[in-house]
Amino acid sequence: MTPSPTPVTGRADGPLATITLSRPEKRNALTVAMWRRLAELARDLPALPGVRLLVLRGAGGVFSAGADLNDVLASTAGEAAATRCCRAVVDALFALVRCPVPTVAAIDGVAAGGGVELALAADNRLATPASTLQLPFARLGVVPDTLTLNRLIALAGPATAQWMVMTASPLSAADCLRTGLIDALATDGLDPALAQLGEQIGRTSPTALARTRALLWASQPPLDADAAAEEMIRSFLSADVAAAAGRFVHRGSHTGAGSHTVAGRSTAPRTDGVR
Numbered sequence: 001m002t003p004s005p006t007p008v009t010g011r012a013d014g015p016l017a018t019i020t021l022s023r024p025e026k027r028n029a030l031t032v033a034m035w036r037r038l039a040e041l042a043r044d045l046p047a048l049p050g051v052r053l054l055v056l057r058g059a060g061g062v063f064s065a066g067a068d069l070n071d072v073l074a075s076t077a078g079e080a081a082a083t084r085c086c087r088a089v090v091d092a093l094f095a096l097v098r099c100p101v102p103t104v105a106a107i108d109g110v111a112a113g114g115g116v117e118l119a120l121a122a123d124n125r126l127a128t129p130a131s132t133l134q135l136p137f138a139r140l141g142v143v144p145d146t147l148t149l150n151r152l153i154a155l156a157g158p159a160t161a162q163w164m165v166m167t168a169s170p171l172s173a174a175d176c177l178r179t180g181l182i183d184a185l186a187t188d189g190l191d192p193a194l195a196q197l198g199e200q201i202g203r204t205s206p207t208a209l210a211r212t213r214a215l216l217w218a219s220q221p222p223l224d225a226d227a228a229a230e231e232m233i234r235s236f237l238s239a240d241v242a243a244a245a246g247r248f249v250h251r252g253s254h255t256g257a258g259s260h261t262v263a264g265r266s267t268a269p270r271t272d273g274v275r
Contacts, residue, residue, distance in 0.1 A: 024060025
């Protein structure tokens with residue numbers, strides 16, 4: 001498959017604005033440049049006239065398999081590199097939190113690591129029945145940003161949060177619905193579900209919805225980007241992340257080497273996200 005010319009795209013169609021991760025040849029693995037582009041689009045698209053809803057999607061039947069491990073490995077070179085990477089992630093997440101219109105992550109297929117960070121930063125999440133959510137941070141030696149941890153606990157509770165981090169096991173869409181990680185199953189596909197959601201939002205007052213949304217977010221623990229990224233940056237400077245990322249990148253370059261089982265199927269390790 002030819003690499004996508006623009007890994008993150010944005011468009012507005014009437015009241016609906018959409019950010020799409022368009023790197024399907026790498027299962028929408030997120031590079032530092034992609035995180036930066038996400039932040040830009042999350043700020044720019046809602047400012048367009050008439051936009052009432054911002055949707056996050058992934059191309060090619062995958063939401064995002066997580067961080068690009070080549071970028072992760074490069075970001076362990078020193079404090080400046082680690083800070084640059086982790087702040088790109090956190091800045092994108094905060095851009096979504098501070099978005100003036102409601103945000104929805106529309107998940108189809110795998111959402112892992114950074115893909116889950118992105119989804120949790122949205123106000124709400126829709127998912128197709130075959131989707132999975134997975135947090136394999138500990139497998140890579142990474143400590144997640146505290147915005148993600150706070151959202152995970154607020155939505156699913158501390159026990160589920162601990163289980164996802166401890167086991168690195170994927171949760172099915174049905175389990176995600178049961179635990180509160182997603183809000184609805186898009187059994188007929190994402191497009192009809194998003195169209196219905198757009199119609200529902202179109203019948204609300206923009207001012208009342210924006211103010212209520214701000215109050216809901218204000219009820220959660222206050223954070224700033226520096227504080228949210230602090231432990232994540234520190235983890236990147238440990239030997240664990242460099243060793244694990246190097247191991248995954250090396251194994252991913254050898255077809256069939258060191259396969260492992262995820263959600264009942266055997267897969268070869270790859271550099272497009274930790275699974």
